[in-house]
Amino acid sequence: MExxxxxxxxxxxxxxxxxxQAITDRDKMEQWYFKxxxxxxxxxxxxxxxxxxxxxxxxxxxxVTEVVAGKKLTHSWRYDGEPGESYVTWELIPEGDKTxxxxxxxxxxxxxxxxxxxxxxxxxxWTHIVGTSxxxxxxxx
Numbered sequence: 001m002e003x004x005x006x007x008x009x010x011x012x013x014x015x016x017x018x019x020x021q022a023i024t025d026r027d028k029m030e031q032w033y034f035k036x037x038x039x040x041x042x043x044x045x046x047x048x049x050x051x052x053x054x055x056x057x058x059x060x061x062x063x064v065t066e067v068v069a070g071k072k073l074t075h076s077w078r079y080d081g082e083p084g085e086s087y088v089t090w091e092l093i094p095e096g097d098k099t100x101x102x103x104x105x106x107x108x109x110x111x112x113x114x115x116x117x118x119x120x121x122x123x124x125x126w127t128h129i130v131g132t133s134x135x136x137x138x139x140x141x
Contacts, residue, residue, distance in 0.1 A: 005106040006122050008130050012101065014138045016094045019101060020070045022137060023090050032137035033129065034060075041067050047075075053116060058082070077105070084110035084117075103130055 012019060022028050024041040034049040045064045052058040059080035065087065066074035074089040086107030093100040103126060111117035 003109045005104050006108060006119065006126060007102065007104045008126050009100060009102045010130055010135065011095060012099050012135060012138050013097070014099055015097060016070055016092045016099045018138065018141075019092050019099045022134060022141070023073060023092075028137070028141070031141075032133040040064070041069070041073055043067055056116065058116070062088075077107075079111070082112060082117075084112065086110060101130060101134070 022032065024039070026036050026039040029036060029039060034051060036047050036049050039045070039047050041064060043064055043066065047062050047064075049060050049062075050057045051060060060077065061080055062075045062077050064073070064075045066072060066089075070092065072089065072091050074087055076085055077088050078085040084107070086105060089102075089104045089106075091102040091104070093102065105122060105126065108117070108119055108122055115121075
């Protein structure tokens, strides 16, 4: 069983404050991430969204567990009605006028052994979300 966390790092030509707003402001998140009813970068705040393959939508339930304003955001990630719980951490590292984003997703092995929860799907999803969607949002905003 693969227990290594998934990690992706990308450097964006944007200041850390702009990236922080992109990952913590609900209206901005909706433009590149998921449609959220509400979001607050506050420990204990629960947020939900739907996602998954077209043939089966999963209701995601997440709770913010750590916030270091402008630098780090961690939240749980689980699926309604399914066993398992994982954690996603966004870290922002300023590099002059650029920002390195390091996303770490731990606990993928706690999800059921079902193709929808295969590690490859998380790799593909996060690579697109961070490497394409967030990147494109930061360029055009």
